[in-house]
Every structure is written in C-alpha cells, then in structure tokens.
Amino acid sequence: MGQSTASKPNANPRVSPSWRVPVLMAAAWFPLLTALLLAAHAWLRPWLATSFGSAIVLAAGVGAVACQGVVLWRFVKCIRPAIMIQSAVASWRGGEADAQLLTVADDGTGLSEDWNRMMTAWGTAQTELKSYRTATSVVSNQGGEAGYSAVFDMLPNGVMIIDRSGKVSHANAAASRVFMRSQERMKDAPLTALIDQTELSELVAATLNESRARGGQVELTIPQTDEHEAVIRFIIRPMGSQEDRRALVVMNDVTHQRVADKSRNLFVAQATHELRTPLTNIGLYLERAIDLTDDQFAERSECLNVINGEVGRLARVVEEFLSVSEIEAGSFQVRRDDVRVDELVKRMQDEYMPQAKAKSLDITFDLPPKLSVVQGDREKVSLAIHNLIGNAIKYTPAGQRVRVEVGEDPAAGHVEVRVSDTGIGIGEEDLPKVFEKFYRANDERLSEIKGSGLGLALAREVIRLHGGDITCESTLNEGTTFTLTLPLHHPAKTA
Amino acid sequence: MRIDTHRVGAVTVLEPQGALIQDDADVFRSQLDEAMLSSMGRLLIDVTHVPFADSKGLEALADAGAQLTESGQALKLSGANETLRTALELTEIDDRFDHYQDVNAAVRSFL
Missing domain, CATH: 3.30.450.20 (PAS domain)
Structure with missing residues (x-):
C-alpha cells in the first residue's frame, strides 16, 4: 500500500493504513482461541451433555466471538496511526521525498498529529534548504x-x-x-x-x-x-x-524615466514662465501707479484694472497646477453645487470682451434665455470653460472670429458649451494629442504663444469627473471647435 | 473589434473597445503579441472598455502575462471592472497581472 502511494502521489496525497498486520494478527488469534475452546470442551464434556449446558456453551461462544471483535477493533484503532506511519516510512524508503505526501490521515490520536506536525516542519525546512542552495549555487557559480x-x-x-x-x-x-x-x-x-x-x-x-x-x-x-x-x-x-x-x-x-524627466523640466520651465509673466505685469503697473500723481485718476484706475486681471490670471495658473497635482495624487475633490452655466459664461463675457477687443477679434456670445441648472463644482466647471475661451482667444489671429454658444439638449440630457474659432487650427496628427498633458503642437506659429500645456488636459479631466466630456474638431488653418457637455443629472465623484 | 493604441510617456497603452470573445480575442492576441515585441515590455492594457471576456480572451491575457513573467516583467492591467476581475479570479490567473485603477497609476509604476 505504501509503495503504491509513493508511485501515485497526486492521486492520493496522504498515506493510507496497511491492513496486513491486523489481518495476520486475527489469523493467529483464531487458532489459539479455537484450541482453548476445544480443550475446555474436552474437560467439561459430561456437564455439557445437558440442555442447560448446551445453552451456556452457545452463549459463551457468542460472547467470546463478540469479545474477540471488540478487542480486535480496539487493537486496530490503537495501532492504526502506527501502521500508517509505517506505510509513510516505507514510502519514504521507496523514494518519496515530498513531506506533504507523507502526512497521514488525522484520526484524532496524538501520534498522527505529532507525525503530521513533524512532516510539516520537515517540508518547510526542505523549501528553505532548496532556496538556500539555489542562492548559494548562483553566488558561487556552482549552479x-x-x-x-x-x-x-x-x-x-x-x-x-x-x-x-x-x-x-x-x-x-x-x-x-x-x-x-x-x-x-x-x-x-x-x-x-x-x-x-x-x-x-x-x-x-x-x-x-x-x-x-x-x-x-x-x-x-x-x-x-x-x-x-x-x-x-x-x-x-x-x-x-x-x-x-x-x-x-x-x-x-530608462526610456520612461527620460520622458518623465523631459516632461518635468518642460513643466518647470513653463510653470516658471506662466507665473513670471503676470508677476512682471503686476510689478510694472504697480510701479507706474506709485509714480502717478494724485490727480491722475484715470491712469491709476487703468493700472489697478490690469493688476486685478493679472492677479486673477495668476490665481487661475496656481489653481491649474494644484488641480493637476491633486488629480495625479488621486485626491482631487469635486463638490456638488447648483451650477448655472449660462451665468458663468455671462460673467466670462464681461472678462473676455476687452481682451478680444484689444486683439481686434470678433467675439460673440450666444446665450439662451433660460438654461437648466446642473450639479457640479462651480469653480472647476468655470476653470474648464475659462480654458476653452482663453485658448480660442489665444490661438486666433487678429481680425478673426470667436464664437461661444451655450445650449441644452433635453433629449441627450446635457448642457453644451461650444467654443469655435477661425484660428490657426490643429493638424490631423496633433488632434488626438491635444488633451495630453504638456503637449504642444509642432507649429512654428505657436512659438510666440506661451502656455503650460495643462489647461486642456485639466479641463477634460474635470469635466469627465462630472460625467461629461470635451471633444475637439479642427481643420488646420481653418479653425477649431471645442464642445463641452455636462450631464443634467450626474453624481459628481472624486478623482 | 477596435483596439486603440497610444503612448503615455514611453509606455504603450492598448485599449480594446469591447468584449474579448471569439474572433475578437484572436485579433486582440495578435495585436498584443506585436505590442509586446515592439514595446520592450513597457506595455499596459487598459481594459476599462472591456465588459467581459470568454475563455479565449482570458487565455490571450494569461499567455501574455506568462510570457512577460518569464522575462522578469509583468503585464499591467488598468480599469478592470467587477465582472472581468471576477473572471480572472475564478480562473485563478489574476495573480499573473499587476492591477491598477487607472492608466495614470499604471504608467507611474514604470518609473
């Protein structure tokens, strides 16, 4: 039995008891008992001739067989773990070295438990020894x-x-x-x-x-x-x-590390530029305001307006950087406010009209008389729309058109902000990449226009967190249209 | 079946659009093999848009995972939904992959 277990380790992972020993013992016990009964029969023959005697003999015979059964059962129970362990040892002698396969059925006796514990410890030691040998053979070039x-x-x-x-x-x-x-x-x-x-x-x-x-x-x-x-x-x-x-x-x-290094350096350079430009303007206009006399109200007012605009720009740049960091860290939080997109765009209209006018752009805002309220983070949605309008103004040459339309599609269940321009457009190969962080199209006309390369990536990320999306259609040298959609009912989530 | 391929940094991202089943699984397997070769192992499979996979799809993933493991690398999966994750667990092949919640987290793991 033990040998067969060793030859088929996967079929029966544990050692089964061998019944050879109890059967042999029973075979030896039977002749002995029979001889004892025959001797007793010869000695008690006269008394057994009576019917009472026959009944007693029958009862004694049955009792003797029952006792023999009980004794044999108890005996087998006691020696069963020993038999299984003997079979396991035979398996081990036959070449079985897997400690797991040499464990025996746990019949509740201390002996089988102790044996199994010992096999488990041996198995662990085997594994550790194997690892150690592998390591040392490699180190010493013995492998x-x-x-x-x-x-x-x-x-x-x-x-x-x-x-x-x-x-x-x-x-x-x-x-x-x-x-x-x-x-x-x-x-x-x-x-x-x-x-x-x-x-x-x-x-x-x-x-x-x-x-x-x-x-x-x-x-x-x-x-x-x-x-x-x-x-x-x-x-x-x-x-x-x-x-x-x-x-x-x-x-x-190290390709990925080098790409990351390049992006980081670019980010630092662009972040520095983005922060320095408004600071420089603030510094210049402050100096000018200080030099003005008390009666030059109009000039002072103009200086303060420029400073105010630059402070707003600076705040938005810092907000963008922080938001990107938060999104990267997975801790970007989106609040749930009632957002009136039409009112947000209307406020932006007042802000962007002077900029467009200064650049001789023809800008129009097409706002509906009434628009549904959406649930979302007012500041973040505002940041995304700011990016789209700001980009349109930035990348559209003087004399061209920018159009901002706000609408609602009740069938699709969303509010839509569409910003289109007749600017420089985006090439076909650059179009899929415009939402990538730090991506700048390889267009000579962009060399004079600075940007962090984060705005669009951040805007789309933010709008997606609201369950919406930003898409882009563009033709090089003809213009670009960005469409922002925000669902009317969507639970805002965390990045 | 459409399988979008793009790069984030130096990492090639495969983005299957649909269930990995039957003939689509074969298409996916052939594109995956090609990507493994050309990406030098800097490969990520974004399964955000994979609702489920049958045995052929799971086999394609498991084989790719095993192939990369043999060269000391690991196949990274991002955005697996509950159904796909359960299928990977029930077939006991989930430990052949590194799992990430989204593409950004997976790409950062290459640094």
Whole structure:
C-alpha cells in the first residue's frame, strides 16, 4: 500500500493504513482461541451433555466471538496511526521525498498529529534548504548553465555575458527584448552585430582586454520601432580571471524615466514662465501707479484694472497646477453645487470682451434665455470653460472670429458649451494629442504663444469627473471647435 | 473589434473597445503579441472598455502575462471592472497581472 502511494502521489496525497498486520494478527488469534475452546470442551464434556449446558456453551461462544471483535477493533484503532506511519516510512524508503505526501490521515490520536506536525516542519525546512542552495549555487557559480539561465531569465533587466572574442555567451530574456532577437539568435553573435554603437563596443573591448579596466556605463538611444526610440543604460563590469576574462553587460531601460524627466523640466520651465509673466505685469503697473500723481485718476484706475486681471490670471495658473497635482495624487475633490452655466459664461463675457477687443477679434456670445441648472463644482466647471475661451482667444489671429454658444439638449440630457474659432487650427496628427498633458503642437506659429500645456488636459479631466466630456474638431488653418457637455443629472465623484 | 493604441510617456497603452470573445480575442492576441515585441515590455492594457471576456480572451491575457513573467516583467492591467476581475479570479490567473485603477497609476509604476 505504501509503495503504491509513493508511485501515485497526486492521486492520493496522504498515506493510507496497511491492513496486513491486523489481518495476520486475527489469523493467529483464531487458532489459539479455537484450541482453548476445544480443550475446555474436552474437560467439561459430561456437564455439557445437558440442555442447560448446551445453552451456556452457545452463549459463551457468542460472547467470546463478540469479545474477540471488540478487542480486535480496539487493537486496530490503537495501532492504526502506527501502521500508517509505517506505510509513510516505507514510502519514504521507496523514494518519496515530498513531506506533504507523507502526512497521514488525522484520526484524532496524538501520534498522527505529532507525525503530521513533524512532516510539516520537515517540508518547510526542505523549501528553505532548496532556496538556500539555489542562492548559494548562483553566488558561487556552482549552479552551472541551469543555475545561470533560471536566474538570468527572471531578471527584469537585460543581462549579457560577452566572452573574450567579443561574442555573446549568455543573454537573458530581457536582453532579447532589448535587441528584439531570440536568445538562441543572440548566442555567439558578436556584440557589434547586435548594436552598432562605437562607445559601447570600445568600453566592452577595454573591459575584456585591459587587465586593470573596471568597466563603466553608457546611456544610448537605440531604435525601438520606426517611430520611437528607447533609451538604454548599459553598465559594463569585468568578470572572471585574467586568463578567462569576460564582460558582464547589464541593460536598464530608462526610456520612461527620460520622458518623465523631459516632461518635468518642460513643466518647470513653463510653470516658471506662466507665473513670471503676470508677476512682471503686476510689478510694472504697480510701479507706474506709485509714480502717478494724485490727480491722475484715470491712469491709476487703468493700472489697478490690469493688476486685478493679472492677479486673477495668476490665481487661475496656481489653481491649474494644484488641480493637476491633486488629480495625479488621486485626491482631487469635486463638490456638488447648483451650477448655472449660462451665468458663468455671462460673467466670462464681461472678462473676455476687452481682451478680444484689444486683439481686434470678433467675439460673440450666444446665450439662451433660460438654461437648466446642473450639479457640479462651480469653480472647476468655470476653470474648464475659462480654458476653452482663453485658448480660442489665444490661438486666433487678429481680425478673426470667436464664437461661444451655450445650449441644452433635453433629449441627450446635457448642457453644451461650444467654443469655435477661425484660428490657426490643429493638424490631423496633433488632434488626438491635444488633451495630453504638456503637449504642444509642432507649429512654428505657436512659438510666440506661451502656455503650460495643462489647461486642456485639466479641463477634460474635470469635466469627465462630472460625467461629461470635451471633444475637439479642427481643420488646420481653418479653425477649431471645442464642445463641452455636462450631464443634467450626474453624481459628481472624486478623482 | 477596435483596439486603440497610444503612448503615455514611453509606455504603450492598448485599449480594446469591447468584449474579448471569439474572433475578437484572436485579433486582440495578435495585436498584443506585436505590442509586446515592439514595446520592450513597457506595455499596459487598459481594459476599462472591456465588459467581459470568454475563455479565449482570458487565455490571450494569461499567455501574455506568462510570457512577460518569464522575462522578469509583468503585464499591467488598468480599469478592470467587477465582472472581468471576477473572471480572472475564478480562473485563478489574476495573480499573473499587476492591477491598477487607472492608466495614470499604471504608467507611474514604470518609473
């Protein structure tokens, strides 16, 4: 029984008791009992001839068999764990080394419980020992090829070993991703065939050939696809003795970090500009206001109006930066107010009319006489609409038109703000990216127009948190239309 | 089935639009294989618009997850709804993926 358990570990994970011992004991017990009964029968023969005696014998016989059964049952119960443990030991002797498979059925006796506890402890020790052996074999290079490849392939960073002749002797799966070649195709390939970068080849050659070379690191841009490039940091270290010198090349894909760095730098530059411009204007107009005499009321009033406008602009820029940070951190809160979109736009009309006039733009506001109230965060919705109108004015050349329409579609269940202009437009390739953070279209005409690159991304994020959306249609050199929709009934949520 | 592909930073984001079932799952698998190769493993699957997946769809995801795990990387999923998440859990393949609430959180994990 024990052997069969060992041969089919998955079919029966635990050791079953062997009944051979109790059956043999019963077989031995039967002749002994029969002999005792025969001896008793010969001694008591005269007395047994009576009918009373026969009844007594029958009862004694039944009682003896019952007693034998009970004794046997108790006996088997006592020795059952021992039998199972014996079977487990036999399995272990037969080659079964899995502690889990050597546990026995728990029949409530202390012996089986103790045995199972011991097997569990042994299993844990086995696992720990295996981990330790794997680690030490890799560290001491005792694992051979199998040890190397198992560890190499699980590393998230690309790893290659270059032999003395400059060929790849080992490459892991992550390295094969970097070079877009299978591991089989990389093996024995010269490094120069994988990557045509003199800087890397020279560094590897120096590491292999110069006895005192300590390796180094180099960051290279390699083509990833037809459109994109990847930035890989190669770290080279010497390994092996002088006679058997090899170079270990570790590759870290830092493309995403570099893109993030670039965005961060751009953000800092643009944020600085966005903050500095209104501050400069405030400073200039304050100086002018201070220099004015007490009777120059009109000029002073003009200065204060400019300062007031710039303070508002500064507040909006700071609000944008903070909102983007909050959205990024997932802590952006949207309140639930009654928002009258028509009133918001009407207030903006007063603010933007002078700006449009100063730029000689033909701006019209088409507001309905009555509009449903939507639920949302008044400040945030206002910020989003400000962005759309502000952009239209910013990107529309003098003499062109800007139109702001506010309406309601009861069938669709939303309020709509449409801002269209006849400005420079957006190219087809740039259109899908206009809502990306820090994105600026590659158009020479934009070089003089500054912006944080956050406004549209933030506006759409905010409106989406209200269950609405902002869409954009545009034709280069003809104009752009942004459409903002806000549902009439939607529970505002947190980013 | 429409599968939108775009990049956020240096991360390729695959955005299937619809259930991953039957022939659509095959289309998804072939696009996923291509993306894994060209993205160097900087890959994210935004399943926000995947209402559910059948065995073929789940298999495509599981195979991609296993393939990336073999090279020490992980397949990242964002925006999985309750139905899809339950399907992944019941088939015991949910631990083959890194799960994120949205694309931004998933993209940040590459830093």
